[in-house]
Amino acid sequence: METLFLPLVNGLTWAMMVFLVASGLSLVFGVLKILNFAHGGFFMLGVYLTYTFIRNHALSPLKFFLIVFLCGIILAIIGAILERLIIRRFYQLDEAYMLIATYALLLVIEGSVEGIWGLQFLALPSPKGLGGGTEIFNTIIPSYSLVIIAAGVAVAVLLNLLINRSPAGKIIRAAAGDPDMTSALGINVPIIYTMIFAFGIFLAAIGGGIGAPNQAITPTMASSFIIQAFGVVVVGGLGNIGGAFLAAIILGLVDSFGTIYLPQIPGIAFYAAMALILLVKPHGLFESSISTK
């Protein structure tokens, strides 16, 4: 039991961590058609900002998540300003230029984090009561893993409701599918773009804050997460948040079981699974759900 259950939980934890990054990435791509390297940078900023407020205090879960939320808002505002000043200049660029421009932004963020917070590695305590383990099926599971899994599922459900069931979602889908027509209907598309970008940053930042107690905080953490998130977004089908959710779970489980059953080739399982899925379905598991073209 343990040999199956444990990697399952670990794989799901990893999957939801990556999904928290990937959800914003996928949303922004779906509407703005930007595949944003810098998204990983905002994830990292979320981690560092949360750390700055909490440091080594074990707070109550309520306070902890309030701070994470607050950091998300702060970074979303910064994101909105950045969108108006710089990001919107990327929209008319060719795909390659856009990838490189956002990569440049990632480098700038990495450099700034080094400058502001220094090179020292950091670690964040879990909220009170969530720092230990819980016994399920005779197996100890870190309680905080369950928090991360729950957070991932909650974000997936809320995003689905927001996009497919709410009036705001209608406008978002319209702006993604046909910006000309939406604009002709008197809706201010540029403002919607700003808001979507800021919302994507918010998701990245709270993903960072929620995940922070799960690993070391280092100024180079952005690059490793962004590539995994890219993989998940592409396998799920660019712009399809549900697809990203499923892809995260598939790739997370492949990676987790891979390290246990194929220890000779660690790290390959993730990329091999990704390449295999794209071989069979060259455009990901699902079409974009936001902009149905």
Add this chain to the structure above:
Amino acid sequence: MFRQLITKNFILLRLATAAIIIVLALSLPLWANPGITFRASLVLIYILFAASFNQLFNYTGLISFGQAAYFATGAYVAALYVKSGASLSGGIILAVIAGGLVAAFLGYISLRASGIYFAILTLALGQIVYQVIFKWPATGGENGLADIPRGTINLGLAQISLASPVSYYYLILICVSLGLFILWAVTHSNFGRILMSIKQNHVRASFLGINVRLYQLISFAIAGSIAGLAGAVYGPLTGVLMPEMATWIYSTTPILLTLMGGANFFWGPATGAVIFGIFEYLTRAMTGMSSLIMGLLLLTVVLAFPGGILGLVTSWLIGKPSIKKSSRNEGSAAASKLMPGGDVINE
């Protein structure tokens, strides 16, 4: 007035520039110190590496995020061959073949997808190459290979030792010139023109009976073997190879150089590599800020001069904007006008 003069004598100007560059490249080790000669050797290798990327990017319409994997393949094959006691010339030929074969195989897989999916697939497959190098005992695993000799090169009558930085610089110069010549010949051949027509409109090209994927695959393999060539002369230059060279982070280098120099020009990657080499030399005493500066520089180039340095120079010289129009929004020019930010750069 000045501009008219330049426009009139544009060909003359280009010839003069070419002559100056050739003289500089040939004479460099004679007046520069070994430190600069070493940096110039690196720049030459990066010129070829970046040009191999641009063969795909500008002349085929494919974005490869895995070019470092083919560079590393060539580098390891040549290094292992030379370490076994054989001559570098054989190693270079093997590296070209290996880079081409690996690229053909991985390109065959990647080309099932297109656009961003293609780019991400090349990235994923490149990471697999990295993992294989990292885990395989024959490649020295995570420690890489050290003490890679340069050996000698056999010119029939004479054996020339490559041990000195100067003679090795000339070997690199020859290899890079040869590689650039091949790429130039490819882009200016019938084959290259067909690739350009595929890039502009692959649907029309396939209606005309062109096997689009085959052409793209051949171009991908050529780019891979040229990257392999660049890698082959890299190992013996530093004497050390490490598996990280195959990762996607290294694959961004040729992209940066190409965009910085100007992707629409054959000499764009070269310009980017030279300017970047000079920039690195000037900032060598500064420590710990490289990513911030690199990011700002790149952001400036992409946003303020999207035609790259050569685009900027050309438009300044002949007063004609040479900025590439976004191909992404080609279908709906109206949409791009309505996009936030409003105006399209070159209209």
Add this chain to the structure above:
Amino acid sequence: MKRGFSRLLAALTISLLVMVLVAGCGGQKKESAPSEGKKAEGKEPIKFGVIVPLSGSQAILGEEMERGAKIAVKQVNDAGGIMGRPVELVIRDTKANPDTGVAVARELLSQGINMYFGVASSAVALAVSPLMEKEKGVIITTAAHSDRLTHQNFNKHYFRITDNPYMRERAMAKLMAERYPNTTKWGCIIPDHEYGRSTWDNFEAGLKKYYPEIAKKELEIVSVQRAPYGATDYKNFITAVLNSKAKGVFTSEYGGDAVTMFRQAVPYAFFDKIDVMVDSANEFLVPKAMGNMTPPHWIGTHWYYEAYKDSPMAKKVYDEYVKEYKDKYPTGWVGEAHSALMAYKAAIEKAKATDTDAVIKALEGLTFDSVSGKRTIRAEDHQTIKDVNIIHVVPVKEEPGWKVDEFKVYKGDDLIEPPSPGKPLKLE
């Protein structure tokens, strides 16, 4: 508006670059100027190349080495320099990349600088060491622990000033046999590559030697967990070790990976369920990151200042570090960079010359004073025989959440492997 913005951005970036360039050059001049050397003024300075990683994931090591080097230079110059000549450092960033490492070394070599120290990564050391041989330079590394450097790939122009894994792992194994004689079930979590495997092989060999010898007990290795390099999830390995009922656990995961591993072990109450945890690689990096979450564990370190309280040299370096960098916990790399300059100073004064051949000859077999007492550089393979320091950290209530409550010093002579330059290291 668009054009205006682009121009503004361009102008901003360019002016920033110019500012940085000017600041960079200015800073370089300032740092290389002798610091008010009284007797040392007016003579031609002796220049040393310091090549260390100052960007990328190893920057944290490079930063500490740079600090140690700067403190050493200040002290040497204040005391009159070397043979009456002031000392200057030329610092370069290797970016932990062999080609950048070779590029900066070549540049400095062509300026006539022949003495170097620094380097964190073995890959950079393996690239720079043959260059030194070819171009008649000499380098002392202050980390770079691949045993190939003093064995298969050895050349006369390379020196290592630090203890090597063979010595350190053996010392730690000996300490375990002395202090935890009843802990006979051992396991490990190591990075799955040569460094990780060789640290564990050395530690295991040490356990197998010292447990029967000292504790008179048979030893059992119950779990060897090799985690992929750069893994973000160690939970599977952590549980595997727990399930194996190992009571002593060794790790040589390093940097951010080590912090992640320690952090993820906390929820399992991992450190309560084992007798002892041993970290062979990370100096103070793990406690500094973990704060009050730091579990009790032993750490192998290059230099622990408290162990040399009576040495005026160690005290001066420590005080200067605390004053200059507002941090009370210098890592061992500070001491190693300092020791590298002290070795050069002793060698130059012995040889009364600064040319490469004379310095190499003087360094071979040299015994000199360092922040960790006397060190001797072995003539055969240029490995330094020095003390191995091991510290024990425990969590405490007050800031910064942890403290060192115990340390042990082992003499290098009893631990070091016999020299075999040119041949691979053999484990018994």
